[in-house]
Amino acid sequence: MSTSESPQSHIDVGDGAAIPTKSDVGLFTAWRIAFVGSIACCIFLAVYKPDPYLAIFKFVPDGILVTFKVTVGAILLAIVLGLFTGLGRISTNRLVNGIASLYVEVIRGIPLLVQIFYIYYALGRFVRIPDLFSAIIAMAVCYGAYMGEVFRAGIQSIPKGQMEAALSLGMSRRQAMRHVILPQSIKVVLPPIGNEFIALLKDSSLVSILAVSDLLRRCREFASESFTYFETYTVIALIYLVITLFFSKLIGIMEERLNAGK
Amino acid sequence: MRENSRPMIEARNVSKHFGSFRALHDVSFSVAANEKVVIIGPSGSGKSTLLRSINRLETIDSGSIIVDGVNIADPKVDICNVREEVGMVFQSFNLFPHKTVLENLTLAQLVVRKRSRAEAADRAMELLKKVGIAEKASAYPGKLSGGQQQRVAIARSLAMNPKMMLFDEPTSALDPEMIGEVLDVMKDLAREGMTMAVVTHEMGFAREVADKVIFMDQGAIVEVGTPEHFFTNPSHERARQFLSQIL
Ligand SMILES: Nc1ncnc2c1ncn2[C@@H]1O[C@H](COP(=O)(O)OP(=O)(O)OP(=O)(O)O)[C@@H](O)[C@H]1O
Ligand SMILES: [Mg+2]
Numbered sequence: 001m002s003t004s005e006s007p008q009s010h011i012d013v014g015d016g017a018a019i020p021t022k023s024d025v026g027l028f029t030a031w032r033i034a035f036v037g038s039i040a041c042c043i044f045l046a047v048y049k050p051d052p053y054l055a056i057f058k059f060v061p062d063g064i065l066v067t068f069k070v071t072v073g074a075i076l077l078a079i080v081l082g083l084f085t086g087l088g089r090i091s092t093n094r095l096v097n098g099i100a101s102l103y104v105e106v107i108r109g110i111p112l113l114v115q116i117f118y119i120y121y122a123l124g125r126f127v128r129i130p131d132l133f134s135a136i137i138a139m140a141v142c143y144g145a146y147m148g149e150v151f152r153a154g155i156q157s158i159p160k161g162q163m164e165a166a167l168s169l170g171m172s173r174r175q176a177m178r179h180v181i182l183p184q185s186i187k188v189v190l191p192p193i194g195n196e197f198i199a200l201l202k203d204s205s206l207v208s209i210l211a212v213s214d215l216l217r218r219c220r221e222f223a224s225e226s227f228t229y230f231e232t233y234t235v236i237a238l239i240y241l242v243i244t245l246f247f248s249k250l251i252g253i254m255e256e257r258l259n260a261g262k
Numbered sequence: 263m264r265e266n267s268r269p270m271i272e273a274r275n276v277s278k279h280f281g282s283f284r285a286l287h288d289v290s291f292s293v294a295a296n297e298k299v300v301i302i303g304p305s306g307s308g309k310s311t312l313l314r315s316i317n318r319l320e321t322i323d324s325g326s327i328i329v330d331g332v333n334i335a336d337p338k339v340d341i342c343n344v345r346e347e348v349g350m351v352f353q354s355f356n357l358f359p360h361k362t363v364l365e366n367l368t369l370a371q372l373v374v375r376k377r378s379r380a381e382a383a384d385r386a387m388e389l390l391k392k393v394g395i396a397e398k399a400s401a402y403p404g405k406l407s408g409g410q411q412q413r414v415a416i417a418r419s420l421a422m423n424p425k426m427m428l429f430d431e432p433t434s435a436l437d438p439e440m441i442g443e444v445l446d447v448m449k450d451l452a453r454e455g456m457t458m459a460v461v462t463h464e465m466g467f468a469r470e471v472a473d474k475v476i477f478m479d480q481g482a483i484v485e486v487g488t489p490e491h492f493f494t495n496p497s498h499e500r501a502r503q504f505l506s507q508i509l
Contacts, residue, residue, distance in 0.1 A: 164319055165356035165415075169370035169422060170346030179369055183360050 035245045038238045045235070052228045056219060056235045063218035064239070070135055070204045070214060075197050077140035082147025087177070089152040100148065107145035113206050115142050120210050135207040143200050150196065154189035155181055187258055194251030198244050205240070215239060268331060269294050270426050270457045271316055276325035278311055278481075285311045286322070287481040293426070293474075298458045300468040300489075303478035304504060309461040312478070313428050316459070317341070317348045330425055346374055349419030349427040353434050355411040357403035363390065363414050364399040367421045375422060382421075389417040393447050409440030413447055426457035433464060465509060469493060477501045 045053040088100025107115070119138035123129065158181050166176035208217035216236060223232035269292040278286035285308050293299045301309050314320045316327060318334050318341045326335050329344050358366050367386035371377045377385070390396040393413040395406075403411055412432055419427060429448065433441040445467050452458060452471045462468065468475055468489055475492040477485040477500075485492065485501045493509075496502050 159354075159356075161352055161354050161356035162358065165350075165352065165358070166370075168317055168319065168345055168348070168350035169419070170342050170374040171370060172342055175373050179373060180358055184358075 031245060031249060034241065035249070038241045038245070042235070042238050042242070052226060052231050053235065055226070056222060056228065056232050059218045059222045060215065060235070060239055063213065063215035064243075066132070066212060066218075067201070067204055067214040067216075069132065070139060070207055070212065071197070071201045073136040074139035074143060074204070075193075075200055077136065078143035078147045078196070078200070079193065081140060081144025082149075082151050085144060085148025086151025086155060089148060090155055104145045104148055107142055112142050112203060113209070116206055116209065131211045135210055135212045139200060139204060139207065143196060147193070147196060150189050150192045151185070154185040154192075157188050158184050190258060191251065191255045194247075194254065198247055198251070201244060201247065202240065269328075270297070270330055271459065272328040273312075273316075274326050274328075276312070276315065276322050276327060278308075278315060278320060278322045285481050286315070289325070289478075289481075289483050291476055291483060291486065293457060293459055295457055296455045297473045298452050298460070298471050299474045299476060300472040301459065301461045301476045301478060302463070302465075302468065302504075303484075307478040308481040309478055310430050311481075313350075313430050313459060313461055316428060317345050317350060319350075342374070346422055347425045349422060349424035351412070351415050351419055351427065351429045351432045353431040355403075355408070355415045355435070357411055357415055357418070359403050362400050362402055363395070363406070366403065366414060367418050370418075371421055385421050386417070389420050390414075392420075392450075393417045394443075407440060408436045409443045412436065412440075412444045416444075416447055416451075420451075426459070427451065429458065429460040429462065431461050431463065433462065463508065465493070477504070479504075 042057075046057055085100045085103060088096045089104070091097045091100070110118075116135070116138045119141060120131075120134045123134045123137065162180055162184065163173075163176055166180040167173070171179070204214060205216040208214050208220065213221075219232050219236050223229045271291075271293040273292070274290050276286055276289040277284070289308075289312060291299075301312065303309050311320055315322050316329060316334075322335055326333050328334075330347055332339055332344055334341060334344055357363075358369065361369060364383065364386055367389065368379070368382040371382035371385060372379065375382075387396060387399065390399055393416060395410055395413055395417075398406060398410065398414075403414065406414065412435075416427075416432075432448070433444050436444065441464070445464060448458075448460070448467070449471055458471075460467075460471075472489045475485075475487060475489050476483055477492065477496070477498070479500045485496060485498050487496070492501070493505065496505065
């Protein structure tokens with residue numbers, strides 16, 4: 001045990017890492033420049049050119065709220081769908097496996113925008129539900145397929161000896177999954193789920209094509225009334241940038257915590 | 263009386279293929295209650311496959327394996343009920359890294375044996391004391407040495423009160439200085455009368471503990487005998503060659 005404390009372990013030989021790690025780059029990381037820069041831009045525009053920027057910014061909060069509702073609703077639903085899809089993809093039951101695989105293949109082969117239209121109008125034919133819900137369902141169905149692959153990979157990354165040890169103790173496959181495999185997979189799937197969350201946040205702008213007043217649609221409505229297209233899209237881009245940068249940092253920190261916990 | 267009349271494990275004419283590769287060929291053997299059987303043989307001879315088919319971690323193509331009176335090759339048998347009674351120790355320990363040592367020992371007691379928490383914890387602590395690592399009960403497996411991990415793995419199997427124990431090269435992944443502590447635990451277990459089937463390259467252990475040595479080569483059992491007979495005067499050329507390499 002005490003050998004790791006020996007002075008030798010601190011001697012650094014060589015010219016440093018061939019590929020610099022994040023921490024080597026210092027204060028001016030791309031993330032900081034982008035994050036601080038885009039917030040500074042927003043403030044600058046609002047202060048020095050209140051017309052039309054201040055008016056545009058007033059439209060933002062409502063839109064962001066809807067964007068978050070779509071994103072959070074869709075990601076939660078997609079996680080549930082993805083978990084079952086992932087379990088289905090590794091199931092030995094041919095039927096279950098077949099359905100899960102078909103779902104993944106079909107969804108991955110159709111552009112998201114087409115799916116959103118399709119699910120929106122398909123749902124609309126049979127049930128009357130608020131547009132916001134169909135938008136959430138459409139996004140979730142799509143992302144559920146990608147999430148299914150995340151879960152499948154996460155489950156398969158657990159060494160097969162774990163399942164064997166659990167089975168040899170008399171556990172059923174279901175018990176082994178629940179108590180041994182899935183708890184270990186969480187750590188593996190959390191970072192990719194974070195990435196899916198950010199991708200979904202950005203893709204949620206596609207639902208503005210439906211009658212859902214998310215950030216993009218709210219601001220677009222304003223633009224078409226006031227003919228300030230350039231200014232409006234500048235604001236939209238900055239707002240999306242700030243939000244996604246914020247979350248990617250959050251996820252990065254979370255990931256580091258997880259790795260440190262190992 | 264009844265104990266002696268029925269073997270704990272009885273394999274008859276077991277064959278197994280991986281694709282077109284023949285891993286087991288017409289293997290028959292038996293392990294009586296309280297008997298200690300050591301299985302040896304060169305790498306790839308099918309020792310692990312044979313051991314793993316006893317609790318159906320591998321399915322067999324033909325033949326039968328009767329474990330404590332139950333034919334596990336019968337697809338109608340609920341294999342979980344058999345596995346409860348058959349402890350298994352792996353070369354790579356396979357402890358659950360997200361659970362503490364204590365939780366490793368209690369998990370299956372709780373979900374399979376349906377024991378109460380207190381009962382399971384008592385049984386776990388008793389076994390941790392027995393294998394000499396009670397002080398590590400609340401540690402995570404990643405913080406233990408290989409020898410300690412393997413002792414925990416043995417205790418985890420024993421916590422289920424199995425009727426027999428299977429060991430697949432339990433010391434092969436260990437640094438030499440830790441092999442002894444694991445073998446000592448196994449010797450204690452043997453002394454207490456546990457029925458054991460052990461795949462190992464530790465010939466000292468085989469000599470000391472085994473009632474019967476099974477030598478395998480190319481998926482078949484080539485020779486069965488007492489350690490006396492096997493180590494001093496094996497009848498088959500392959501066994502002689504193997505011994506000259508390993509001793
Ligand atoms: N899942 C598998 N798929 C294909 N071939 C396999 C599989 N498992 C084992 N084998 C092959 O079957 C043969 C017997 O393997 P087994 O692991 O039983 O040997 P072993 O005697 O335990 O060897 P070792 O001493 O190296 O552990 C080997 O040639 C191995 O390559
Ligand atoms: Mg082996």
